[in-house]
Amino acid sequence: MTSAEGTIVKGVGGNYYISAGDRIIECSARGRLRRELAPTVGDRVSINIGRDGTGSIEKILPRRNCLIRPSVANIDILLVVCAAASPEPDLGLLDKLLAIAACKDIEGVVCVNKTDLVSDAGSITDVYRRAGYRTLTACAKTGEGLDEICGLIKGKTVAFAGLSGVGKSSLLSLVTGRSLEVGDVSRIERGRHTTRHVELISAHGGYVLDTPGFSRLEVEGIKAQELRLLFPEMKKMEGQCRFRGCTHTAEPDCAVISAVEKGEIAASRYDSYKEMYGVLKGIKEWEEKK
Ligand SMILES: Nc1nc2c(ncn2[C@@H]2O[C@H](COP(=O)(O)OP(=O)(O)O)[C@@H](O)[C@H]2O)c(=O)[nH]1
Ligand SMILES: [Mg+2]
Ligand SMILES: [Zn+2]
Structure with a gap:
């Protein structure tokens, strides 16, 4: 038996997939551990690996932060995505997401996508740059801003958030090289009674993840x-x-x-x-x- 440290990248029905070095190890969690503090995607964990190559989670290392819906730990950057047009930018939502991020000690970065649809996407980024945030403009159609997004990711866990339809999945597909479902999948999936699992995707020396539905997040934790x-x-x-x-x-x-x-x-x-x-x-x- 050997031991290792890694990051939970996915959890499915009581099984966890841990990225450790360049391996993904399927692990179970000990009952005691599950009762005390449910292991969550994003957690750093120490694991024991048996001869058959599967492992068990022995310990969850201290969390830097934790989001609730979706349940994910240790986010470094919340990339708050809006569209320059279609849908129209919802600045109130942007501000709410940025405040929630700050409350959890997560850096909020503003990304204005779909620059191909307007002549000047700079007015929104101006507002946020002047407020003190890092900002960038992007276009999933042309690849604009892709290098900058990839640059953010190195050594970090970056969660993409924002209204449905702003282009999160499109940008994530470009960033990860994986074809993620673009379009309004949530409605189709509800119809099919399928569950969507949160998953960290390894890319550019860090991790990215989508947070569908996170825009409806409440601000309960803030005083x-x-x-x-x-x-x-x-x-x-x-x-x-x-x-x-x-x-x-x-x-x-x-x-x-x-x-x-x-x-x-x-x-x-x-x-x-x-x-x-x-x-x-x-x-x-x-x-x-x-
Ligand atoms: N014109 C334009 N359309 C885009 C761009 N990025 C995404 N889209 C389109 O916007 C729609 C919603 O994109 P999607 O990635 O599913 O958004 P999500 O709901 O935030 O994941 C899709 O039809 C995309 O093809 C862009 O930069 N420009
Ligand atoms: Mg999507
Ligand atoms: Zn005052």
Whole structure:
């Protein structure tokens, strides 16, 4: 028996596929382990490998972070994809995904795909670059931006997120060289009662994965009072308002509100902040009344 360390790339019906070096080893998880903390795709694990070549997961190494739906651990980068057109960009959703990423200590990177459909895709990337994010433009039709996406992946686990139809699967197919299903597969799959498994795909010295449905993600984990620290352009201004702990919503002499008025902070970003703040505050007050 030998032991090794690796990464769970896929889990199917109680079996786990562990990438260790250049091998994929099929493993089971000990019952005790499964009861304490279910092994999750993305987990770093130590395994024992038997003579028959299959193994068992002995230990899950500490997680850096964990997303819930889909269940996946240790994401380094959330590539938030939108389309320049078709579907129209949903900046509120982008902002929400970026805040969730920040809350989980995941770097959010903005990717505007389908640049072939508009004459100027730069207006969206401008907003996010000025807010402090890495951004890129891409086109799955022409291959634009592909090198940049591949460059992000080396040594990292990159999750692709965004509305259905923005081109995640198309870009992932280009990046991995695997033909992934393009188009609205979720509807077909629901009809066929098939289950979709999360899978890390090895590419360019790292891993990528799709997160279909992740756009409907809720913001439960975030505290209203901490939201402002998840917007980098607001975090940067922490301490500049008249009141300590200013929520930047209605306080007098608020540096953030005045930056919005001067156009230094994008109005769309501030609107998203206020919208999310209201939702989080509502959730909290409702919970307190219970
Ligand atoms: N014009 C154009 N169409 C694209 C581009 N990328 C993807 N598409 C199309 O957009 C549709 C949705 O793409 P898909 O990859 O399935 O999006 P997903 O739902 O985010 O995975 C498909 O018909 C693709 O062929 C692009 O860069 N330009
Ligand atoms: Mg898809
Ligand atoms: Zn303020």
